[in-house]
Amino acid sequence: MTSKPTIGFAGLGAMGFGMATHLLSQNYPVTGFDVYQPTLDKFQSAGGVPATTLAASAKDKAYYIVMVATAQQAQSALFDTDAIVDNLPQNAVLILCSTVPSAYAKSVQKELSARGRDDIAFIDAPVSGGAIRAADGTLSIMAGASDSAMEKGKWLLEELSAPSKLFIVQGGVGAGSNMKMAHQVLAAIQILSTSEAYGFAARLGLNGQEVRDKVVGGKGWSWMFENRSLRTLTQDYFPGASAVGIIMKDTGIITSTSRLLSYPTPLVTAAEQVYFSAADRGYTPNDDAGLVRLWTETPVTDIQSTLSDQEKSDRLDLVVQLLTAIHLVSAAESIAFADHVGLPLQQLYELASEAAGGSAMFKEFGPRMIEVLEGRGEDVKIGSHLDGLKSAVEEAQKIKCPLFLGGAALNVLLAAGKGGEVGLKGLLGLYTVS
Amino acid sequence: MTSKPTIGFAGLGAMGFGMATHLLSQNYPVTGFDVYQPTLDKFQSAGGVPATTLAASAKDKAYYIVMVATAQQAQSALFDTDAIVDNLPQNAVLILCSTVPSAYAKSVQKELSARGRDDIAFIDAPVSGGAIRAADGTLSIMAGASDSAMEKGKWLLEELSAPSKLFIVQGGVGAGSNMKMAHQVLAAIQILSTSEAYGFAARLGLNGQEVRDKVVGGKGWSWMFENRSLRTLTQDYFPGASAVGIIMKDTGIITSTSRLLSYPTPLVTAAEQVYFSAADRGYTPNDDAGLVRLWTETPVTDIQSTLSDQEKSDRLDLVVQLLTAIHLVSAAESIAFADHVGLPLQQLYELASEAAGGSAMFKEFGPRMIEVLEGRGEDVKIGSHLDGLKSAVEEAQKIKCPLFLGGAALNVLLAAGKGGEVGLKGLLGLYTVS
Known part of the structure; x- marks a missing residue:
C-alpha cells in the first residue's frame, strides 16, 4: 500500500x-x-x-x-x-x-x-x-x-x-531539552497564573466569561490563558487534556536544575508549591485548568456579577494588571535562565512566542530583554506594571485572596527596583549570576 | 483601700x-x-x-x-x-x-x-x-x-x-509601631515555619514529639517553635491562644507598608498567601499552631515512625536545615526592613532575641548582620545553610510536600549568592534599597 x-x-x-x-x-x-x-x-x-x-x-x-x-x-x-x-x-x-x-x-x-x-x-x-x-x-x-x-x-x-x-x-x-526547560519556565508559571487570575476575579465577583473576553486579545493574554479557558469555562477537568501531574513533573525538572546550578527561579518555585498543594487535594490526574478550584468552589461561569459597569471595569483591570506583571516576570525568569544555560535567546524568543509559553508580555518585552542581556539597547522602565500589580495585590489583601504568583512577582519587582524606578536591567540583574 | x-x-x-x-x-x-x-x-x-x-x-x-x-x-x-x-x-x-x-x-x-x-x-x-x-x-x-x-x-x-x-x-x-512591625516580620515567618517544619517532618514519617525534642535547644530553635509546639503536640487549636487571624492582620501591616515603601519582603509575602489559604479552610479563629493541618490530617504525635535510627536522624537533620535557613533569611528580612525605616538595629536585636521573634539563627547572625549594614566587620559566609536547605527542598520535592517558606528562602539565597558563595553581604544586599 x-x-x-x-x-x-x-x-x-x-x-x-x-x-x-x-x-x-x-x-x-x-x-x-x-x-x-x-x-x-x-x-x-x-x-x-x-x-x-x-x-x-x-x-x-x-x-x-x-x-x-x-x-x-x-x-x-x-x-x-x-x-x-x-x-x-x-x-x-x-x-x-x-x-x-x-x-x-x-x-x-x-x-x-x-x-x-x-x-x-x-x-x-x-x-x-x-x-x-x-x-x-x-x-x-x-x-x-x-x-x-x-x-x-x-x-x-x-x-x-x-x-x-x-x-x-x-x-x-541535551540542547533540545534545555530549550524545552526554558520554555516550560513560561508554561509552569502561566498555567498557574491562569487559575490565579480566574480565582482572583471570581472572588472580586466577576463572571468567568467576562474575564476571558477581557483578557484574550489584550496585554494579559497568554497562550495558556486562552487555551485553558476552554476548559475552565466548561469545568472540563476530568481528566481534561493536560494533567496537573504533567506540569508538576516539568516544574520539578526546572527547580532541580535551578538548585544544581545555584540559579534562582522564584516564580516557578512558588508555582511548584501550589502544584504540590493541589496534589494534596487529589488534583494530580485532573486538568490543570481545574487549579482554579483552589480559589473558588463555584464554577467561574456561575458567578452572576452584581457590580456596576464602573466597578466591573475597574476590577477587570486589576485582573489584567495581575497577569501582565506576572508574565513580565515570567519572561525575565525564562530568558535569563536560557541565557544562563547558554541557549540562543533569539531562538527561544521565536519558539516560545508561537508556542504554549507565549504571552503578550513575552512578545512585547522579550526582544528588549534579549538586548539588555546582550549588552545592547537602552534600559526600559516597567514601573507602571509594578504599580498595577501593587493595586491588584492590595485589593487581594482586602478580600484575603491568596496570590501566590502575584505576591512572588511583586517581590521580584521590588527587589529589582531597589527602591527606585524598575527597569528591565534591574529585573534581569536580579537573575543574572556570575 | x-x-x-x-x-x-x-x-x-x-x-x-x-x-x-x-x-x-x-x-x-x-x-x-x-x-x-x-x-x-x-x-x-x-x-x-x-x-x-x-x-x-x-x-x-x-x-x-x-x-x-x-x-x-x-x-x-x-x-x-x-x-x-x-x-x-x-x-x-x-x-x-x-x-x-x-x-x-x-x-x-x-x-x-x-x-x-x-x-x-x-x-x-x-x-x-x-x-x-x-x-x-x-x-x-x-x-x-x-x-x-x-x-x-x-x-x-x-x-x-x-x-x-x-x-x-x-x-x-510611630516608632513603637515600626519596631513592632520589624519584630513581626520574624513572628509572621516563624509562626509558619513552625507548621511547615512539623508538616514536612510528618510527611517524612517523623513523630512530632521527636521533632520537638530535636529542634528545641538546637540551631533550628525559635521562640515560636517552642511556644507553638505546646499546642501542636496537643492539637490545642480551638481556639488555642493565638488565632491565625491575628498574625494575618500583622502580616497585612508589614506587606502593605512594604508596598508603600517599595521595599521587598518575600518571605512575609509568601507566608501571607498561606495565611489566606488557611482562612479559606476556616482556620482564621483557630490557633496558628493548627496551620500544620495544611500538611497533615494525622496529628503529628500519632505518627509512629518506622524508620531506622539512621534514617530518622538524617530526616530530623533535614527538618533542622529547613528551619535554620528560613530563620537566617527571616533575620535578614527583619533587620534590613528595620534599617530601611530608620530603627535602631541594636535595640531590635536586644528586643527580638528575648521576645516572640527570637530564634537561634537570629541570635547568632543578628549581630553580624548589623555590622554589615553599618559598614563594619567582615562578610560571613553562609553557604552551608544554602546547601542544607537545598537538601531539604530536594527531599520535599520527591515526596511532593509544599515548602512555601523553604522554597522562597531558597530563592532569596540563590539570588543573593549570584552563583557564587553566599554571604551576609549578598543576602542583605538583596534587601537593601537606595
Whole structure:
C-alpha cells in the first residue's frame, strides 16, 4: 500500500496518541506500544498496529519515537532487557520526545555508546503545543543531536511539526531539552497564573466569561490563558487534556536544575508549591485548568456579577494588571535562565512566542530583554506594571485572596527596583549570576 | 483601700485580659470595656470593674490603655462620639498597645491635636510575648512618644513589662509601631515555619514529639517553635491562644507598608498567601499552631515512625536545615526592613532575641548582620545553610510536600549568592534599597 517506513512508537498518552495517529494520517505504518490496553485498542481502531511488548514495537523499526511521561519511564522503556534498544535494528533513528532533564538526554547518548550502539542516531527532541497540535502535525519541536543524527531524522521531525516550528538547537543532545526547560519556565508559571487570575476575579465577583473576553486579545493574554479557558469555562477537568501531574513533573525538572546550578527561579518555585498543594487535594490526574478550584468552589461561569459597569471595569483591570506583571516576570525568569544555560535567546524568543509559553508580555518585552542581556539597547522602565500589580495585590489583601504568583512577582519587582524606578536591567540583574 | 490610680482599659481579649488582670493583681483598680459580655463577666469575677460603654470606661480615668485588635477598632473606640477621647479627663495618659501601622499611630496623635486634645499624653506602645507573659506583667513593650508623654506614662509601661524588656524607641509616636512591625516580620515567618517544619517532618514519617525534642535547644530553635509546639503536640487549636487571624492582620501591616515603601519582603509575602489559604479552610479563629493541618490530617504525635535510627536522624537533620535557613533569611528580612525605616538595629536585636521573634539563627547572625549594614566587620559566609536547605527542598520535592517558606528562602539565597558563595553581604544586599 505504501513505501513509507514503519515507525515504532512508545507512549500513547494525550500527546503521543495525537502524534502517532497524525503519522497514520500521513500514511506511515505505525506500531505503537502503551501499558494501558484501552489505549492500545483505541490506537488499533485508529488504524495503528498495537504492540503488547516494547520488543514487538521496536523490532525491525528503522525509526522509533519515545513519548512516555518521565525520564524514569524512558530509561526503563529504552534500556530494560529486551526493551527498545535491544530490539532496534542497526542504524535506526531514535527520537526521545518526552520532556526530561537535559542531563538525562545526555545520559541516553552515553548509555547507547556504552552498550556498543553508537550506530543508533539519537535525537533529543521535546515538543510543545498540546494534544490538538500533536494530532495536526503542527507541534513546536526543540531538537538537539549530532549533525549526522539530525540529518537522518529531520524529515520525521518535520512531519510532526508546523513549518517554521521545528527548532534545531545548537549544542547537540541535551540542547533540545534545555530549550524545552526554558520554555516550560513560561508554561509552569502561566498555567498557574491562569487559575490565579480566574480565582482572583471570581472572588472580586466577576463572571468567568467576562474575564476571558477581557483578557484574550489584550496585554494579559497568554497562550495558556486562552487555551485553558476552554476548559475552565466548561469545568472540563476530568481528566481534561493536560494533567496537573504533567506540569508538576516539568516544574520539578526546572527547580532541580535551578538548585544544581545555584540559579534562582522564584516564580516557578512558588508555582511548584501550589502544584504540590493541589496534589494534596487529589488534583494530580485532573486538568490543570481545574487549579482554579483552589480559589473558588463555584464554577467561574456561575458567578452572576452584581457590580456596576464602573466597578466591573475597574476590577477587570486589576485582573489584567495581575497577569501582565506576572508574565513580565515570567519572561525575565525564562530568558535569563536560557541565557544562563547558554541557549540562543533569539531562538527561544521565536519558539516560545508561537508556542504554549507565549504571552503578550513575552512578545512585547522579550526582544528588549534579549538586548539588555546582550549588552545592547537602552534600559526600559516597567514601573507602571509594578504599580498595577501593587493595586491588584492590595485589593487581594482586602478580600484575603491568596496570590501566590502575584505576591512572588511583586517581590521580584521590588527587589529589582531597589527602591527606585524598575527597569528591565534591574529585573534581569536580579537573575543574572556570575 | 488603695491610693493607686484607676486605669481604664478597652479590649479584654487574650492579651488584654492578661494585662488588665495583672494590673488588678498589683492593686490597681481597673475599669474594663469589651464588646463581648461573657468576657466582661469573667473580668468582673477576676476583680475588675466592668463597663458596658466606652464612655463609662474612660470617664475620670487619668490613665487609659487600648488593646483592641485592629486600627479600625481603635479608631472607632477612640474617636466615635461619646467614646474614649470624648470622655477622658484633661491631661490623661492614653496608651495604644494594639499592633497597628506606624502611620495609624501617627494619625491618632494628629487627630487628638485637631480635636483640641493636645493635653492628652499619647503613647504608641505595642507589645509582644503572648498571653502568659501579659498576665505575668513581663511583656516586651516597644514604645514611642514625645518625651513629656513618656515621662508621664512610663511607670505604667513598667508595670506591664519585664525589667529590661521595656524598649523606648527614639522617634516619637510611630516608632513603637515600626519596631513592632520589624519584630513581626520574624513572628509572621516563624509562626509558619513552625507548621511547615512539623508538616514536612510528618510527611517524612517523623513523630512530632521527636521533632520537638530535636529542634528545641538546637540551631533550628525559635521562640515560636517552642511556644507553638505546646499546642501542636496537643492539637490545642480551638481556639488555642493565638488565632491565625491575628498574625494575618500583622502580616497585612508589614506587606502593605512594604508596598508603600517599595521595599521587598518575600518571605512575609509568601507566608501571607498561606495565611489566606488557611482562612479559606476556616482556620482564621483557630490557633496558628493548627496551620500544620495544611500538611497533615494525622496529628503529628500519632505518627509512629518506622524508620531506622539512621534514617530518622538524617530526616530530623533535614527538618533542622529547613528551619535554620528560613530563620537566617527571616533575620535578614527583619533587620534590613528595620534599617530601611530608620530603627535602631541594636535595640531590635536586644528586643527580638528575648521576645516572640527570637530564634537561634537570629541570635547568632543578628549581630553580624548589623555590622554589615553599618559598614563594619567582615562578610560571613553562609553557604552551608544554602546547601542544607537545598537538601531539604530536594527531599520535599520527591515526596511532593509544599515548602512555601523553604522554597522562597531558597530563592532569596540563590539570588543573593549570584552563583557564587553566599554571604551576609549578598543576602542583605538583596534587601537593601537606595
